[in-house]
Amino acid sequence: MSDDRSTAPSSGPVSADGPATAGGPAPSHGPAPAPAPATATHARPPAADAPPASPPPPNTLAAHRLSLGYAGRTVVDGVDLAVPAGAVTAVVGPNACGKSTLLRGLARLLAPSAGTVTLDGADIHRMPARALARRLGLLPQQAVAPEGVTVEGLVRLGRYPHQRMLSPWSRADQAAVEEALARTGTDALRDRPVDQLSGGQRQRAWIALALAQDTPLLLLDEPTTFLDLRHQLDVLDLVDELNTEAGRTVVMVLHDLGQAARYADHLVVMCDGSPAAAGPPADVLTAGLVEKVFQVECRVVPDPETGTPLIVPRARPGGRRAGPRSH
Structure with missing residues (x-):
């Protein structure tokens, strides 16, 4: 687990609650000039005639x-940083890199000292917390459950952003809980x-809570922590x-570079508090x-199962595994 987190653990879901250029024809003085030859360069059409820029995809x-x-x-x-909408992004890097x-x-658990985080162009710190929690779910790195709560009780907390005052627990709420329990x-x-x-069971229970929240955006901080390979x-x-x-x-934040390359469409490699590189894993x-970034000499070879990049550290001179061992 990385050590770049706050000392105060978090728990539960993210919860609540250009103008057209003025102008016109220039005044005419004297006879009109002859038409320009066909080979002359034409002026760029005014900005108002250009097609409007496409809006970003939803949930950006x-x-x-x-x-x-x-x-x-x-x-x-x-x-x-722009998170590609509709894709899986893995954030990787050495310990304490940010x-x-x-x-x-990105989850609004930490207020920025400078700059902003936006969701579809809107500053998330100006959004109602419950509205944000219906769109963005989080599995924090150190989650603390209410004392004595059962697994189902914990997962039911994921439905909180969808509740309304005086509205009863619905079939849709229970269906979301059952699906989250089954999937995890x-x-x-x-x-x-x-x-x-x-530890592994507890981690899967928290992932179930995040699934029950049923948001189009999901942030997972080291979701494989405490889990065995399977x-x-x-x-x-x-x-x-x-x-x-x-x-x-x-x-999702991951430590295993091979898993990140296999499962992510987009990688962000952090180093000393800022991205050292970002893009498709193969690039x-x-x-x-x-x-x-990691201060490890390696070879990058295709994963024999998926063809994605696989990191093979080079043996260190004088080490026990510096070469084939004779018997």
Whole structure:
């Protein structure tokens, strides 16, 4: 787990609540000039005649000159970042580089010291909190459940942004909870207190809460923490399904570069508080970048299963694994 987070843990879902140029024909003095030859360069049409710029796709999350930190210490410094809508973005980088801090800023858990975060062009800090929570869900890195709450009780909290005063719990609410429990394999744990679960079980219960919130944008801070390999792949396959089947935009912080390259459409590589590179994994993950950011010499080879970049660290001279061992 990275150590770039705030000391205060978070819990639960993100909750509530140019003008046309003036002008006209120039005054005429004397006879009109002869028509220009056909080969003459024509003036650019006025800006008013140009087609309007296309609006960004819905659920576009972006940071603009964003700076974040704790107790006067800057961790994320002047970041400009656009999260591709309808895609899976993985944020990677060494410990203490600002990954989790950036995610907290994008989720409005951390107020910026400078810059803004926008959702479809609107400053998220000016949006009603409940309205934002219906559009953006978060799995924080260190989540704390209410004492004694059961797994089902925790997952039901994900429906809070969709509730209205005096409105009863609906069939749609219960259906969302049941689907979240089933998708995360926690339905058999529904009556267990969260504080009695293993680390992996607890992590899946929190992921179920985020799913029950049913938002088009989902931010996951190290969702594979505490999970064994099988459950890591289960969670990442679930992220892929949420994206491909439901069109959700997902941003997740990961440590495993191979998993990030396999499951993400877009990578953001953080280094010293700002992106060192961003783009498709095949374009971003090079041996030079890995050595610069992670200080690890490596080879980048195609993953034999997917063809995506796979990082193979070079053996260190004199190490036990410097070459084939003779018997």
